Amino acid sequence: MSLIDSLVSENAATTGKLTFGDRIYMLLKQQKRSKAWLAEKIGISKQAMNYLLNHASNIKFINEIALALDVNPEWLKTGKGKLTIALHERNDIRHLPIMNMQDVSSLAKAKNSVKANKETIVVNAALSLDCFAVLLDNTSMKPLFNQGTILIFDPAKKPCNGSFVIFSIKKTSEVYFRQLFVEGNNIYLKSMDVMYKNISNEKIIIHGTLIESRNRFM
Template sequence: MNMKWNELAKSLMKDQGVNQEKLAEHLGLTKGAVSHWLNARREPAIEDIAKILRYLGMREFTVNSDGTIGSPGNVANVTNYETYIPSNKYPVLSKVQAGAWCEACEPYALKDIDLWLETDSHIQGEAFWLEVDGDSMTAPMGLSIPEGTYVLFDTGREPVNGSLVVAKLTDSNEATFKKLIIDGGQKYLKGLNPQWPMIPINGNCRIIGVAIETKMRLV
């Protein structure tokens, strides 16, 4: 008989010393939301179940439609997992702090950062999170990144046409989050919201980082 995913998850968490708060932080959710999932009061999407089990070290498993877990060749015995390794944490900066990136030897003071979020993403340079403010990246269809979303930026990645980037205009102290458009040698910043016009940026803008991950916290 297959094991329910939440019972397996709680067993792995106990073995590895991972509490609900740690798991909630990794998922970008509240502890209460994770508690509802683990105690079967609400059922998460299959993709969320897989993300939780991968975070807890599971590498070979299948998630069935009824929320039970199976593994290739032996669906009744799922005991193969790797030791839990904490993910890297990066600071959540304000738009002003992000805008000041690289303008000083110490772009931000660690003691002033209240919120750090985890990620499993491969970082090529330095990284930080930025909370989306406003509706310029909210689209009526397709990719949409609404206000309140946390976006992870990698300063070591090369921005290309179509990259979502955080940039600082020379006439502003704050960073702005937009899509980079390169057309015939001219560069623009464009919101995903079609009501926002493209801003030409040749010579008056510095690209700080490229967006590689988003995270939404409900509370």
């Protein structure tokens, strides 16, 4: 019997029930890793990780945690099934390459060239195949989106007033990430950091609407 199996058996015998948090704590102990490591790995704060393990009734980040700890997400969620499962057997996730911002202006070309990039992010397999991930390389949208945040966009999602979008200016092909506001017949694309310019009265191409962001905590 492996160490993790013996820990599971011991806890189940003691408490009669193994919780989601218990399973993660035991995996971390067995792998000699910390909660801080796991929080950074899946892109949430240490405080959010503590809440997730100890208080959350609605379990989130199952796929991300399962991948980080190399276990079966069904076992992690319910305690049932095999402890581990090979990645090629999983049909609930896929790996999305992380692009640089300037690659977005030539998106079709970038999707092909970025395949050689080893850095990817795990996403739900139900997401559109056209979705793409971008590494934010500036502080224009701080404090909501810090430099180094991974942004996931869906080109098919229609932006509305207040949406966060990634776009390029037609005449320069420069790529920006801004919040979109509509006032009458005018469109304004606003930054959150006053050191960066707001954009209006420009011909633009919107490449995608933000559907998810994941922070990196140092």
